[in-house]
Amino acid sequence: MECITLNNVIKRFDAVVALNNISFSVPCGGRYALLGPNGAGKSTTMKILAGLLSQDSGEVYIKGMKPTSTDVKRILGYLPEESTPYRILSVRENLEYIASLRGLRDGQSRIENLIDILDLRPYERMQAGKLSRGNQQKLALALVLLHNPEIILLDEPLNYLDIPTQERVIKYLKTLVNATFLISTHIMSIATRLTDHVIVISHGSVVWVGSIEQLKSLGREDEPIESVVVKLMGV
Template sequence: MNCIELRNVVKRYGNVTALNNVSFAIECGERVALLGPNGAGKSTTLKLIVGLLKPDSGEVLVKGLEPISIQARRIIGYLPEDASPYLMLTVRENLEYIASLRGVDNVKERVNKFLELLALKPYERNRVMSLSRGNRQKLSLALALIHDPEILLLDEPLNYLDIPTQERIISLFNSMTNATILVSTHIMSIAGRLANKVIILSGGQVVWQGNISDLRKFGEENEPVESIVARLMESVR
């Protein structure tokens, strides 16, 4: 079954076409990287899937439902690129509030789990406005995960995080064996750590999609995957 499907999607911002006839499908349980340079349409794609935007034409489906449906919204966890938790609330208050809105059972137990998991326990009584960018990012990740979503949409999830924290987050995602994950990034090495399939966007179009390992078929022996991707993206400019 497809958990995410885009059919001939077009999205414009005024005279700018952000997505131009984009189609792809992601089966439930797959881990897919949405790869491309800045401005390729990655964030727009995620916002369409989560229901924050509507396509100008085409169709976006989440398990066969419109993204704005209550059923679809319940099963999605979303981390935007510039996530903004409630700045005047504390870390714990943010987590407890969102967990309650999401209908999480045993809210305090769930909140405590993520405070420990993401090393936020020392900051639980701090207002978000006082946190570093890295700790805000960790809180935003916890907010996306607090309700144990079936589908996880991640826009540059490792931004602002130091290397040890990145490794901890990658291990966390890789432990979520039943979740469908779509991660947007412009860094090939991150794509390779978090996904085994890739959809490459450039100029609002799908350049290539398939297994990451198959990308090497398009390059010379020992050529870095990053340069192969760059050449594919260049082909539609």
């Protein structure tokens, strides 16, 4: 079954064609990277999938449902590129607020768990607006994962994180084996660490889709995978 589907999606911002007839799908349980250079249309795709932007034409489905439907909100976790927790609430208050909005029965235990996993314990009483950018990103991730979403859209999730935290987050995301992932990035190593398939986009169009293994096999034996990707992107 397909959990994420885009068919012939076009999105313009005035004269700019951000998505130029884009189509791809992610099977349920798949771990896919959306890989493309700056301005390729990754964030626009993610916003449309999260129901925050509407396409000009084409169809978009999350498990066969429109992204704006309430049933989708229950099963989807979306991390925007620039995520902003409530600045005047503390780390813990942010988590408690979202847990109550979502009506989570196991909210408290999930909050404790995510605070530990993301190493937010030392900051739990600090106002989110006073956190370092990296710690804000950790909180944003915790808020997205709080309801244990089955479909997870992460837009450049490792931005701002230091190397130990990146490793911690990668390790945790790998434990979520039942979820469907679409992770946008312009960094190849994030794709290879977190996903097994890639959708390469460039100038709003899909230029290649396949497994990481297939991608590696496109290049010469000693060729870095980045160089293979750059050729595909044609930039």
